[in-house]
Amino acid sequence: MMTANLEKLTPELQKNLTDFADANNLSVRELAQLYNMIAIHKFIMECHTIPITQNKTNRRWYTRLPNGKQVVKTSRTDLEEIIVSYYANLPEVKQQFMQLGLLPSKETYAMAEPPKLLNTCTLKTIYPQWLELRECEVGMNTLADDLAYWKDYIEDSIADIPLSQLGRTKLKAWGCRIIKDHSMKKKYFSNIKRTLNSMLDYAVDEEIIEANRLKDIKFNANLFRPVTPKEENEEVFTEKEQQLVMEEAEKDSMENDSALPLGICILFLTGMRVGELCALRNCDIKGNYLHINQMVTEKQSKTADGGLKRDGYMITPHAKTSAGMRKIYLTAKV
Numbered sequence: 001m002m003t004a005n006l007e008k009l010t011p012e013l014q015k016n017l018t019d020f021a022d023a024n025n026l027s028v029r030e031l032a033q034l035y036n037m038i039a040i041h042k043f044i045m046e047c048h049t050i051p052i053t054q055n056k057t058n059r060r061w062y063t064r065l066p067n068g069k070q071v072v073k074t075s076r077t078d079l080e081e082i083i084v085s086y087y088a089n090l091p092e093v094k095q096q097f098m099q100l101g102l103l104p105s106k107e108t109y110a111m112a113e114p115p116k117l118l119n120t121c122t123l124k125t126i127y128p129q130w131l132e133l134r135e136c137e138v139g140m141n142t143l144a145d146d147l148a149y150w151k152d153y154i155e156d157s158i159a160d161i162p163l164s165q166l167g168r169t170k171l172k173a174w175g176c177r178i179i180k181d182h183s184m185k186k187k188y189f190s191n192i193k194r195t196l197n198s199m200l201d202y203a204v205d206e207e208i209i210e211a212n213r214l215k216d217i218k219f220n221a222n223l224f225r226p227v228t229p230k231e232e233n234e235e236v237f238t239e240k241e242q243q244l245v246m247e248e249a250e251k252d253s254m255e256n257d258s259a260l261p262l263g264i265c266i267l268f269l270t271g272m273r274v275g276e277l278c279a280l281r282n283c284d285i286k287g288n289y290l291h292i293n294q295m296v297t298e299k300q301s302k303t304a305d306g307g308l309k310r311d312g313y314m315i316t317p318h319a320k321t322s323a324g325m326r327k328i329y330l331t332a333k334v
Contacts, residue, residue, distance in 0.1 A: 044087045045084070059074070071083070074128075074129050124155070140299070141300060145191065149191065149192045149196075150195060154192075154195070157177075158170065168213045175189070179219065183225045184224060185227060186227075189224065196214060197214055200214055245268070249261040249264040263277055269334050271328075273324075275320070278296040288329060290330055290334075292328065293325055294316060297315075
């Protein structure tokens, strides 16, 4: 029955399916199953007369099933999979499939669980949905880094490989290549790896792949560009240098009637970050202690093409890390 179905195709479509089968190591039976799935999908979507709409605000897709249940998905493809899965498991619909010769009498169809060999989903496929979720999980500055790493190191290298084929070997080869080509330090590569890990974790959560193989890979430490240790006099100011700088700052403040130079003195005396200093308020001073609980960060805004650009600064209601939420004793000098 399935072979006969394939023979009804035009020569051009037969060739396209054959090329696809060769590229994905599919047997004739698996190829016939794919043809059945496509035909069933087309048949059901033609029968589903309930409107499918997209919300212009959140860009999500909406419809209702015949049982009255509303279905909402971020992509139309995901929405159609739910529709097809619902109809395909109705006894009366299965009977119609067999009458049309779409399914052998002893086989069932579940669109929600397609054969793994037919999974051609790639990083580019999941990128829009992953990005929407990522924007909710992290700050805009981290998101800006993710976009840069995607564009510079992921999009043109491994993003077109089916996720089902993106195993340890390909991931390790990708990592070793970009480390060598860009002479990367370990910390910088770890940031890129963090972005790709997030994408692969998303694919696992969506049951596109079974596991994130990148997490298991250890890269040879000798591949990374060594960190050049700085001399102590390059890393910090000596006490004498601190004193000289603070004296100049106080002098500048007096001559120009400005409090701004005194910020340099406060940084030396308290060890605060610049962003923490810029976010200080009078209410942060309680008795003899200064409470650090917010900071100024760079603001990012979306561009017309979906990217991000620098757009001034904003106050975030937390410090850089949990340990950054602290109180500092105020000396008489401060």
